Amino acid sequence: MTVKYLKKVSFFKDLKITELKRILDIAKNVSFKAGDRIFSKEDVGRNFFIVLAGKVKIYTSTGEKRSKTLAYMVEGDFFGEMALLGGKTRSASAQAETDCQLMVVDKESFYELIETDVNFTLCLLRTMSERLRKSNQDVESLLFHNMLGRLAFTILRLSKEHGIKKDRSHINLTLHDLADLLGTTREPLSRSLSVMKKAGILDYEDKQIVIKDRKRLESMAPTYP
Amino acid sequence: MTVKYLKKVSFFKDLKITELKRILDIAKNVSFKAGDRIFSKEDVGRNFFIVLAGKVKIYTSTGEKRSKTLAYMVEGDFFGEMALLGGKTRSASAQAETDCQLMVVDKESFYELIETDVNFTLCLLRTMSERLRKSNQDVESLLFHNMLGRLAFTILRLSKEHGIKKDRSHINLTLHDLADLLGTTREPLSRSLSVMKKAGILDYEDKQIVIKDRKRLESMAPTYP
Numbered sequence: 152m153t154v155k156y157l158k159k160v161s162f163f164k165d166l167k168i169t170e171l172k173r174i175l176d177i178a179k180n181v182s183f184k185a186g187d188r189i190f191s192k193e194d195v196g197r198n199f200f201i202v203l204a205g206k207v208k209i210y211t212s213t214g215e216k217r218s219k220t221l222a223y224m225v226e227g228d229f230f231g232e233m234a235l236l237g238g239k240t241r242s243a244s245a246q247a248e249t250d251c252q253l254m255v256v257d258k259e260s261f262y263e264l265i266e267t268d269v270n271f272t273l274c275l276l277r278t279m280s281e282r283l284r285k286s287n288q289d290v291e292s293l294l295f296h297n298m299l300g301r302l303a304f305t306i307l308r309l310s311k312e313h314g315i316k317k318d319r320s321h322i323n324l325t326l327h328d329l330a331d332l333l334g335t336t337r338e339p340l341s342r343s344l345s346v347m348k349k350a351g352i353l354d355y356e357d358k359q360i361v362i363k364d365r366k367r368l369e370s371m372a373p374t375y376p
Numbered sequence: 377m378t379v380k381y382l383k384k385v386s387f388f389k390d391l392k393i394t395e396l397k398r399i400l401d402i403a404k405n406v407s408f409k410a411g412d413r414i415f416s417k418e419d420v421g422r423n424f425f426i427v428l429a430g431k432v433k434i435y436t437s438t439g440e441k442r443s444k445t446l447a448y449m450v451e452g453d454f455f456g457e458m459a460l461l462g463g464k465t466r467s468a469s470a471q472a473e474t475d476c477q478l479m480v481v482d483k484e485s486f487y488e489l490i491e492t493d494v495n496f497t498l499c500l501l502r503t504m505s506e507r508l509r510k511s512n513q514d515v516e517s518l519l520f521h522n523m524l525g526r527l528a529f530t531i532l533r534l535s536k537e538h539g540i541k542k543d544r545s546h547i548n549l550t551l552h553d554l555a556d557l558l559g560t561t562r563e564p565l566s567r568s569l570s571v572m573k574k575a576g577i578l579d580y581e582d583k584q585i586v587i588k589d590r591k592r593l594e595s596m597a598p599t600y601p
Contacts, residue, residue: 211516221512236505242512265498269491272501276490279504280461286511287446287467290559291436293518334515 152180161227162201166270173268177260183247194241196234199261202226205251210331211243219334222282223248232275235261292372298335302343303371305333306353310362320362329360377405386452387426391495398493402485408472419466421459424486427451430476435556436468444559447507448473457500460486517597523560527568528596530558531578535587545587554585 154171157163163171180203183189189200192211200207202224209230212218221243224230234241235258256264264271292304309322309332324332330340344355352368354361362368379396382388388396405428408414414425417436425432427449434455437443446468449455459466460483481489489496517529534547534557549557555565569580577593579586587593 211512219516221515233505233509237502238505238509242509265501266494272497273490275501276497276504277462279501279508280458280463283504283508283511284458284463284467286508286515287436289515290446290511290518291444293515 156203160201160203162229162274163227165274166268170268170270174254174256174264174271177256177264179255181253181255183251183253185247185249185251187247189245189247189253190231190241192241192244194234195239196231196241197258198231199229199235199256199258200231200245201229201254201256203252203254206248207251207253208246208248209243210246218331220328220331229275229278232261232279298339298343299346300372301333302340302347303368305329306360306362307365307368307372309360320365322360322362323358324360325358326355381428385426385428387454387499388452390499391493395493395495399479399481399489399496402481402489404480406478406480408476408478410472410474410476412472414470414472414478415456415466417466417469419459420464421456421466422483423456424454424460424481424483425449425456425470426454426479426481428477428479431473432476432478433471433473434468435471443556445553445556454500454503457486457504523558523564523568524571525597526558527565527572528593530554531585531587532590532593532597534585545590547585547587548583549585550583551580 152175154168154175157166157171157175163174166174178201183205189207190196204226207224207228207230209221209224210218211221222230224245230245231241265275292301306322309324310320326337326340326344330337333340344353347353347368348355350367352362352364352371354363377400379393379400382391382396382400388399391399403426408430414432415421429451432449432453432455434446434449435443436446447453447455449470455470456466490500517526531547534549535545551562551565551569555562558565569578572578572593573580575592577587577589577596579588
């Protein structure tokens with residue numbers, strides 16, 4: 152692992168060379184195989200993680216059928232800070248979605264970085280603030296929308312986040328993943344998708360959602376920013 | 377405003393005298409009357425606020441009937457940081473619930489404090505992390521519970537947060553406020569409360585909820601920590 156490599160990871164892009172060198176001294180580099188559990192909800196948290204390569208799923212579940220994907224963490228994203236900042240136990244589970252490489256910082260070093268590295272701290276604060284904003288939006292979406300509204304809201308957000316720049320109308324996602332994002336099961340999701348398809352708002356085929364009438368989709372999700 | 381006074385406000389309790397003096401130099405002291413709007417959702421954010429006295433309601437709404445109280449801010453709580461940390465516009469509205477006195481820090485001074493005052497920054501990070509945890513719990517609660525489950529979850533949380541130490545079974549709250557906390561209207565809430573009352577789980581009279589069977593209430597809210 153080199154400073155040059157770290158510079159390419161978005162989390163570190165605003166950090167100075169001296170700061171990166173210190174992080175390399177402090178952190179460990181750990182690999183996980185697709186499907187590996189990184190930590191489980193209710194575990195005592197001892198580490199902070201930054202994704203160097205691959206994809207990690209953060210999720211919560213009732214232990215039964217339904218699970219809710221809170222977020223996917225990709226290159227440059229961090230997770231695991233909540234249990235270190237006072238919560239003690241993990242508030243969600245983390246699992247390697249693909250093979251992945253993580254940078255691991257223990258609790259003591261994490262606090263040392265906060266106290267001595269203002270760019271690291273600003274990056275933490277900004278991202279946590281953005282996550283809080285998103286979580287509050289989720290609460291709003293769940294409260295104010297029926298299933299169709301929630302689906303419309305989520306598709307619009309995905310199209311904004313993951314859409315190809317040239318064409319934000321194509322989103323690649325399995326029905327199963329979309330159901331997890333919405334915290335629902337496939338049946339009500341299929342019904343809602345088919346209602347939208349019939350109405351000419353979108354097409355859904357081969358793990359791909361195609362937005363055909365963005366205006367009407369937006370009108371279905373009134374709190375979409 | 378004196379250092380001695382600030383020391384009593386929980387947000388400042390871990391800060392050193394020199395840090396408090398600097399904050400007094402930087403911040404302004406502003407009063408609001410009960411009912412005053414402090415800022416509105418979508419406003420551009422220019423200030424960070426700490427409550428010195430009184431109560432502020434943070435809420436979001438669709439503009440129509442339903443509104444959802446995200447939080448009440450009381451002595452020692454801060455708000456307004458999200459728009460300063462990158463979001464730019466306010467993600468919720470803030471209104472004085474009672475007459476209140478706030479400490480106001482502008483954006484530039486807010487960043488100066490983050491860069492130079494580690495105790496201030498740790499306080500920010502810890503509280504934001506706790507808020508994120510709570511918001512994620514809300515999402516879970518909304519997804520996995522029916523109305524009864526959400527109500528049980530909220531009453532248990534209120535009893536933990538606001539209960540008198542000697543007796544965490546009495547909670548003072550109007551039906552209207554409880555409905556806002558749940559993001560629902562009075563009718564479905566009344567129905568759910570009356571179901572719980574008939575079942576001997578709680579009593580509800582004169583703006584006071586009395587928990588009579590905590591075990592069963594907990595069993596109704598399976599994700600309650």
